[in-house]
Amino acid sequence: MEWRTVVVIVLVVSLCFFMIPIKVEPDKNVEDVKLFANYVDQYNKSYKNDSAEYKERFERFQKSLRHIEKMNSFRTSQESAYYGLTEFSDLSEDEFLQRTLLPDLPLRGQKHTTASYYHRHFTNSVHRVKRVTGIPSKFDWRDRGVVGPVQNQESCGACWAFSTIGVAESMYAIKNGTLYPFSVQEMIDCMPGDYGCQGGDICSLLSWLLISKISIISENAYPLTWRTDACRLSKTSAKTSGAKITDFTCDSFVNAESELLTLLVTHGPVAAAVNAISWQNYLGGVIQYHCDGSFNYLNHAVQIVGYDTSASIPHYIIKNSWGSTFGNKGYIYIAIGKNLCGIANQVSSLDIV
Structure with missing residues (x-):
């Protein structure tokens, strides 16, 4: 027997007596299949028995899983935003934009x-938020009982109406001491132009309400249907009953977020246009990264109801309209000071009687 052969045999036998750790990656596809089956059941997806769509949705679901892993890898603390499965996780990013958000909001808002x-508004530095004087380090209008429950816009693209009416409810409660639910559906049906569930914007709605002197009536009198219907207001009732907008602003606080904090404390909650494309799989925590603030990427409308600069990550408290099961009981937190998600681009305050 040649010496080379002997050496090989000895090496092979020796290896049998040693534990050599070999890292075997789990089969992600098998895990993903199980996760997706549970996901479809949990959210009662309509394509459960449609094999073609099921396969297509599974592929998009897998992309969401990989994106969730990537986003969570950027977390720097326990307070940082974290991501996971939501009702939107089986959509492509473009589907999420088209179905849930408002792709043409920059065009509507630019005018x-x-x-x-x-x-x-301008200030010297947006990074001096912690040193803002004259206002508390933490302020939340929910603590004063003037913020209504989180609503769900479902498949109706009327975030512009939900956010505006939510602020109107809060401002009425601050002034009169009673939190009174106003009609979102009235705005969806009666706002002139190509609005309704197909999209709109906060500033146009406030301008129409002010100029027309249209009254905002109660939710009970004009309940939500989540679709665009014919306006059911008569010309006389529209101007005689309910609350009315007496003034409003539609401002930019880019590079002036400290002034936005002051407005929140001294005036009340505000409505804001945002870029929510990165929120598709958001579960909670403070968004600090990867949320473009450009005016050109605005696509959603929300309410800002407070802030906390005493937290390890100073942040805004954002009331959304995707139901109380999304995010943190329907709320989202965005870091202050960098115009993240475009939060400071177009902010509206209002006065009401």
Whole structure:
């Protein structure tokens, strides 16, 4: 027997007596299949028995899983935003944009930047938020009982109406001491132009309410249907009953977020246009990264109801309209100071009687 052969045999036998750790990656596809089956059941997806769509949705679901892993890898603390499966996780990013958000919001919003009610605020530094004086380090209008429950816009693209009416309810409660539910559906049906569930914007709605002197009536009198219907207001009742907008602003606080904090404390909750494309799989925590603040990427409308600069990550408290099971009981937290998600691009406050 040649010496080379002897050496090989000895090496092979020797290896049998040693534990050599070999890392075997789990089969992600098998895990993903199980996760998807549970996901379809949990959210009662309609394509459960449609094999073609099931396969297609599974592929998009897998992309969401990989994206969730990537987003969670950026977490720097326990307070950082974390991501996981939501009812939107079987959508492509483009589907999420088209079905849930407002792709044309920048075009709708741009026309307001030259209006008399538009103001651009400036301060020396947006990073001096912690040293803002004259206002508390933490403020939340929910603690004062003037913020209504989180609503769900479902498949109706009327975030512009939900956010505006939510702020109107809060401002009425601050002034009159009673939290009174107003009609979102009235705005969806009666706002002139190509709005309804097909999309709109906060500033146009407030401008129409002010100029027309239209009254905002109660939710009970004009309940939500989640679709665009014919307006059911008569010309006389529209101007005689309910609450009315007496003034509003539609401002930019880019590079002036400390002034936005002051407005929240001294005036009340505000409605804001945001870029929510990265929220598809959001579960909670404070968003700090990967949420573009460009005006051109605005696609959703929300309410800002408070802030906390005493937290390890100073943040806004955002009331959304995707139901109480999304995010943190329907709320989202966005870090202050960098115009994350475009939160400071177009912010509206209002007065009401």
